[in-house]
Amino acid sequence: MRVTADDVAEAAGVSRAMVSRAFTEGAPIAARKRAHVLAVAEKLGYRPNRIARGLTGSQTGLIALVVGSVSRPYEAWLLETLSREIRQARNWPLLLQVQPGDELDNALEDALAYQVDGAIVAAGSVSPALAERCRASGAPLVMVGRVMPEGDTDAVCCDNRLGLELLVEHLTARGHTRLAWIGGTPETFSNIERQDGLLQALDRRGMKLLAARQGDYSVDSGLAQALTLLTAPEKPDAILCGNDAMALGAIAAARRLGLSVPGDIAITGFDDIPAAAWEPYQLTTVRNPVVETARAALRLLKQRISGTGQLDSEAPTGMPHQTQVVRLAPELVQRQSA
Amino acid sequence: MRVTADDVAEAAGVSRAMVSRAFTEGAPIAARKRAHVLAVAEKLGYRPNRIARGLTGSQTGLIALVVGSVSRPYEAWLLETLSREIRQARNWPLLLQVQPGDELDNALEDALAYQVDGAIVAAGSVSPALAERCRASGAPLVMVGRVMPEGDTDAVCCDNRLGLELLVEHLTARGHTRLAWIGGTPETFSNIERQDGLLQALDRRGMKLLAARQGDYSVDSGLAQALTLLTAPEKPDAILCGNDAMALGAIAAARRLGLSVPGDIAITGFDDIPAAAWEPYQLTTVRNPVVETARAALRLLKQRISGTGQLDSEAPTGMPHQTQVVRLAPELVQRQSA
């Protein structure tokens, strides 16, 4: 039923090995014969079985891609970019979408059973044990948007602290002094860094935070927390939010209270998701360099994959076997909300 | 380096066949021995190689999942739901994200080379030839959100015409008479059905459309087209949009012109994406039953996959080998924009 290399070999009057070589770039085969084999294969509708190929060769072309809930705009944007880069590298993404509560370890080990060439993890937290298993399975791991505290895993991550420095600079330069903060999910890597960056930026200026509240990176939580802040006895004159979604919620809250943005209250976000540019929001925020992030993540991964064949000797002939952490600088995007 | 079934067999003092059986549900093996083998496997960190398993068995557990650009909220929602259902069925989604201009055929054939058990296509258009190839490769195809005109491919699709009937009924019941339409990408299946449904609904009431314009399902296009409609000499009192994103743009346009929604102008969408419920919009729309859609798609696919082993005889012992098209009814979601 399914057409195999043997069928093509017979039809083309060559050995099966030649069929394999015809489809292998740079294999020793006469140009004329390759053309012939490919023509016959085309006529028979043959394509090499990637599963069988993955059994012998050490590459399956599969890459595990772990992202958070894509119904959140930032995650969707990230997924879109990463998936495009993966495809562009002639690989296929095996998608694993994790919800906040999900256990990542089991699922990722499932993916390892598919002999993925590597894994890009942009959500959930991997235990050091799992990271070790990935390495042992020959599947390099690259974290996106978080850096493992152990420091033994490659990662690409936005410079969150710089982002908040940019925002604080922008706000203070415009005379804002009573700053409030709506953080994201507490234990999150990005939230910790952003909050820390905010406090540092204020510290540097001898300022103190007026108030801080915690949301969960959702629009609704931004709305709720902003309502609380804006109805408190001591109102802030600017609210910095842990991400864009919460900032959008905060803008809605301000408007619901009849406050003008940025007249009465300045509001900023983080990420610069597409919706931040939408008409009714015009959010001032910092751009998370997602495209550059995805590109860097794939570069790191490819580097490790091609280096995999080499021995783990102490002098890997120039291969950077040391863990690499790429930090990309965000950029202020000035719109109407601050 | 990688631990195989042979390693486990040796360590457990059994033959390799027993290791395989220990991991195969319902295989003939003494319960006590299975426990022992599994324990040893666990200690060695062994997991069956799914790639090798896919070579002999006829199931790889892989399902090709084709969706459109997930930076669009509806597509993201759909992807999230489909991917969850696929994982729940203990399969893995091989993600293919297509941009509007992309050619689907080549990419899908790439996926076929991975011996996917099936494919769910929710974006792009597959040629009849490709559909045939899928069937020939033993990979059942299920379309989501579109129905092949040839009528020989399973599909799950929202009842678009009913959706517009509901919206028209809602608007006319509230006294709106001058209805305008902002359609989505013209050649799109959903757009054709929705527009047709609108015209039919009006026809049934002896009404005519005041004006019609075409966007591309994006927020920006909704904004632009609504601006045109609302500044025309003969203003509509209601604008129906081909999807929610354009409706959000249309609301922004109305506000930019100082019009109140729904006071001066009613605006409706289609899909009920999460953003439709956001504070500043409160969009009246119809709910596209995405969860039910995903569930039905997987049910259809699983049904075909399990039927694959059977011969294509004329009496497939009750297997519904005829193509199935599931139509799911949308539901009016009444908020503040109409």
Add this chain to the structure above:
DNA sequence: ACATAGATTGCACACGCGTTCAATCGGAGG
């Protein structure tokens, strides 16, 4: 025409696992 190096080709094995089939084991019945 002949020798020879280099370009091609075919054979056979390996990849890791599921599964058939014959062989073996265990225990119940006599």
Add this chain to the structure above:
DNA sequence: CCTCCGATTGAACGCGTGTGCAATCTATGT
């Protein structure tokens, strides 16, 4: 204690492909 049947087991084959190695072919140089 022997026989017989069913529950287990192990050996071997096949899945579709990549690739090392030795054999063959081609063309070049003399």
